[in-house]
Each structure stands twice: as C-alpha cells, then as structure tokens.
Amino acid sequence: MKDWAGTARRGTAPVGDPAKGRSCGYSVRPRSPRCWRRRSPGCPAGTRWRHGYALYLLNGLRTTYPELDIESLLTDSGRYCLERARTECLSPFGDELVTHGVVIGDLFTRPLADIPDLRGLLTRYLGLPESGYDRPLFLGQGLLDTDVITPETLRFAAVLGANRQPVTLKVYPTDHDGAVNDSLPDSAPFVRDLFA
The missing domain is CATH 3.40.50 (Rossmann fold)
Incomplete structure (x- = not known):
C-alpha cells in the first residue's frame, strides 16, 4: 500500500482532560525515524479516534491562533495529516491513521511545550464556561x-x-x-x- 503521508517518526502523546488543558500533548516528543507499520486490528474506537481528535485540536489551534505557526512544529507527515484534518470525518480518518500506524508524537519535530504558556492557552481554547449560562x-x-x-x-x-x-x-x-x-x-x- 502506498505510504499516504511520507515517512513518520515513532513517539507518544497522551491526551487527557481537554476541558482543563491537562496533559494534552505535553509529552509529545519527536523520536527516531522509522517507517509506518500496520497496527493490529481490533483497536478500541477511543484509541483510533484520539488520533483524529488530536489533529482536530491542532487544526483548531492553527485556525484560532495563526501566530503560533503550528506547522513549524510538524514533520512533512504531520503537516499532511493536519491538512487532512481540515476536511476529513472522524471515523474514516481515525481508522486510516490507525491502519497506517500513525503515532501523534511521530508527527512533530519539536514538542508542543515549546509554545509559550501552552497550558494556559489550551485552558482558554478548550475550557468551558462554568457560569453565565442564560439558557x-x-x-x-x-x-x-x-x-x-x-x-x-x-x-x-x-x-x-x-x-x-x-x-x-x-x-x-x-x-x-x-x-x-x-x-x-x-x-x-x-x-x-x-x-x-
């Protein structure tokens, strides 16, 4: 099968409590290059979708805060996947990412922690208001x-x-x-x- 996003790197990226910006991508670190591998079938839905969710989150950050230059943190594969996240639906996109063995940390050349005040930024971006509802x-x-x-x-x-x-x-x-x-x-x- 054709490698649809080029060469990737292996790594990890835990995704935690997005409403408070806890642990969303703080552990993303670039790793040594390797080719993508197929994962075993039967990956739980939450696992396959986390890849898509993470890319949707990055796309939203890119759109909301263009000055962050999110693309500068990504490999060519990362930029390709991020661009795909603009238009792809979650289920097929997540399935495709898992099929190709994409690991979110593989898509980065630098850690997200290089973004100044990342925790505060994620809290402001993902946080939900805890008061002020009039409906x-x-x-x-x-x-x-x-x-x-x-x-x-x-x-x-x-x-x-x-x-x-x-x-x-x-x-x-x-x-x-x-x-x-x-x-x-x-x-x-x-x-x-x-x-x-």
Whole structure:
C-alpha cells in the first residue's frame, strides 16, 4: 500500500482532560525515524479516534491562533495529516491513521511545550464556561465513554450546579456513541421544550 503521508517518526502523546488543558500533548516528543507499520486490528474506537481528535485540536489551534505557526512544529507527515484534518470525518480518518500506524508524537519535530504558556492557552481554547449560562444546558454522559471522560463531566456538572447554572445531567450505561442514541428520550424533549 502506498505510504499516504511520507515517512513518520515513532513517539507518544497522551491526551487527557481537554476541558482543563491537562496533559494534552505535553509529552509529545519527536523520536527516531522509522517507517509506518500496520497496527493490529481490533483497536478500541477511543484509541483510533484520539488520533483524529488530536489533529482536530491542532487544526483548531492553527485556525484560532495563526501566530503560533503550528506547522513549524510538524514533520512533512504531520503537516499532511493536519491538512487532512481540515476536511476529513472522524471515523474514516481515525481508522486510516490507525491502519497506517500513525503515532501523534511521530508527527512533530519539536514538542508542543515549546509554545509559550501552552497550558494556559489550551485552558482558554478548550475550557468551558462554568457560569453565565442564560439558557438551560443538557449534559448527556456515557459512563463507559473514553472520549469525554466521565469524572470530568461529573465535576463540570457539579461546578455548574454550585454556580446555580441551569444544567440537567443525565448519565447512560454506554460509551460515547451509545450515549447519543440512549439520550434521545431525554435530550429530544429537552430541546423541544426550549422551542415551545
């Protein structure tokens, strides 16, 4: 199969609590060059999607803060993948990244930590307001979700409640995708009532 993004480097990049900017890419370090390898099938959905999420996050940073020159931190493969993240849908893009053995750390020539005030920047970029809501807010959380972690959603909902914000929290015994469908009996009437 044709190598669709050129040569990559091997590395790691943990992705943590994006709402507070914790550990998002702080460990990204360039590693020694190697060719991409196929990963074993059966990669959990959360794993394959994290690659896409990370590239979406970088694309958003690039768009929101062009002065950061995100491209200057990336290899040719990284720039290719970042450009693809502008137009690709998550499932097929994530599957393709995993099929080609892409590791996010492989896409960097320098660590993201080279960006001044990275933690503050990520908190401002990804953080959610904890007050100031003037309309009801519905949070539906899958208890098995590995994309939006349950403890952070519960913490966020508790803070909103303590701040007397108009929040409704519902949890479902499923993962990220399942929560969308499982929440419909709660979320559809919630939204319908907003427009009644």
